[in-house]
Amino acid sequence: MSLIPSNARFFNANGVHVARALERTLAWIYSGIPVDPGSIILTDELIAYAQSEGVSEEKLRDFIAASYSQAIRPYHMLGFAKIESHYCSNIGGGVAIDEVWKRYYSAPLGSKAWWLANVAALKVLALQLGVDIRSIPGSIGAGAISCMQIMPVNWVRFGGGDYENVYISVVRAGQYLNATGYKNSFPEAVHRYNPNGGQAYVDMVVAAAAAWEAHFTGSAPDQEPELDKPSFLMTVAIFLEFLNQEMSGDGGDGGGPVPPVDGKLVHPFPTFTGYGYLFGSPVYVGGVWVIDHPGTDFIGPLGDPILASHNGKITWAQYLSRFSWLAVRWWISGNVVINQSYLEDGRQICTFNGHGLDNSYSVQKGDTVTAGEQIMRNGNTGFSSAPHDHFAVKVGGSGPYCDGGSWEDPLKWIGK
Numbered sequence: 001m002s003l004i005p006s007n008a009r010f011f012n013a014n015g016v017h018v019a020r021a022l023e024r025t026l027a028w029i030y031s032g033i034p035v036d037p038g039s040i041i042l043t044d045e046l047i048a049y050a051q052s053e054g055v056s057e058e059k060l061r062d063f064i065a066a067s068y069s070q071a072i073r074p075y076h077m078l079g080f081a082k083i084e085s086h087y088c089s090n091i092g093g094g095v096a097i098d099e100v101w102k103r104y105y106s107a108p109l110g111s112k113a114w115w116l117a118n119v120a121a122l123k124v125l126a127l128q129l130g131v132d133i134r135s136i137p138g139s140i141g142a143g144a145i146s147c148m149q150i151m152p153v154n155w156v157r158f159g160g161g162d163y164e165n166v167y168i169s170v171v172r173a174g175q176y177l178n179a180t181g182y183k184n185s186f187p188e189a190v191h192r193y194n195p196n197g198g199q200a201y202v203d204m205v206v207a208a209a210a211a212w213e214a215h216f217t218g219s220a221p222d223q224e225p226e227l228d229k230p231s232f233l234m235t236v237a238i239f240l241e242f243l244n245q246e247m248s249g250d251g252g253d254g255g256g257p258v259p260p261v262d263g264k265l266v267h268p269f270p271t272f273t274g275y276g277y278l279f280g281s282p283v284y285v286g287g288v289w290v291i292d293h294p295g296t297d298f299i300g301p302l303g304d305p306i307l308a309s310h311n312g313k314i315t316w317a318q319y320l321s322r323f324s325w326l327a328v329r330w331w332i333s334g335n336v337v338i339n340q341s342y343l344e345d346g347r348q349i350c351t352f353n354g355h356g357l358d359n360s361y362s363v364q365k366g367d368t369v370t371a372g373e374q375i376m377r378n379g380n381t382g383f384s385s386a387p388h389d390h391f392a393v394k395v396g397g398s399g400p401y402c403d404g405g406s407w408e409d410p411l412k413w414i415g416k
């Protein structure tokens with residue numbers, strides 16, 4: 001496939017792919033070079049010192065790997081984290097959005113824009129994670145988020161992501177230290193990170209870092225790779241690779257040339273005759289509760305058409321054994337079709353259909369479908385006692401199956 005964008009028609013026809021590839025390229029640049037915490041070599045001396053500081057080996061690995069990924073010396077980061085956040089041990093006791101609004105109202109006119117920007121950043125983050133904005137915790141007083149106490153604006157501008165994850169939090173702290181001039185001076189970068197602390201704060205951080213440095217000796221991780229931002233050429237190469245993936249339908253996160261779902265779903269089984277399990281009703285197997293049913297079961301004639309409930313991309317069209325791990329995780333089995341797309345607010349949506357008739361697939365993985373198009377026929381395969389379509393709707397999350405998103409009531413989406 002040619003990737004030469006020869007004229008405006010190219011962008012008009014492929015704008016979605018270009019945008020997705022750009023988004024992935026930016027995420028790649030900002031994420032640094034991932035370092036596997038498991039690959040860090042630790043000396044007994046370092047482990048012992050960490051223990052005396054109340055830092056578990058697992059956390060120590062996260063700290064060191066995340067520091068390397070941002071070319072921050074790990075003892076600098078550990079010293080900084082000791083003073084700033086008790087080694088990343090507390091993600092804050094307030095509701096971030098409430099704290100930020102409070103500061104907005106009390107701020108002088110000149111700094112209201114900054115607090116508004118933090119409100120906007122929290123909205124972006126809630127969308128990115130597919131969570132309720134009020135579930136994001138922040139420090140009382142300013143609404144800084146994650147255990148490294150980073151303001152929402154900075155958290156989001158460096159890529160956002162799971163604020164409960166220590167590795168990601170330390171990566172974000174490293175990005176911020178780099179932005180405040182770490183390469184020139186560690187103490188000055190610390191001062192700019194937290195100007196309210198004054199010189200006393202900086203002195204405490206430097207002393208704590210020196211204490212850690214004394215234990216980074218011998219075969220301790222002395223790797224300190226010189227990690228710079230990727231070169232321009234490298235960035236272009238990565239962008240072209242992502243664009244190529246997007247245009248060949250191998251986009252990882254998906255994102256095909258389909259319009260977003262406008263908030264309503266087509267009924268996947270219009271000729272159904274009755275209901276089985278409804279959304280949220282408890283499922284018992286052998287008298288034991290196993291799950292609250294994550295979808296709706298539509299009972300109906302064997303062999304009748306099952307339809308795509310929205311425009312999207314087929315990310316799964318394959319038999320799923322009821323004993324497989326995915327079947328248990330998704331609570332779906334037999335012949336399964338998963339259709340992935342986007343909502344107008346940018347969140348992902350995935351719909352799952354299960355128990356289809358054998359040899360009845362009319363789509364395959366990678367196909368784009370339009371709402372109402374037949375995807376398979378009604379069956380009784382997998383963990384099923386009568387022909388029915390198990391239909392489930394997952395909103396938010398990421399990847400081809402909306403991992404991390406939440407199940408929602410299909411009947412609400414269909415509008416009955």
Ligand SMILES: [Zn+2]
Binds near residue numbers: 293296297
């Ligand atoms: Zn079911």
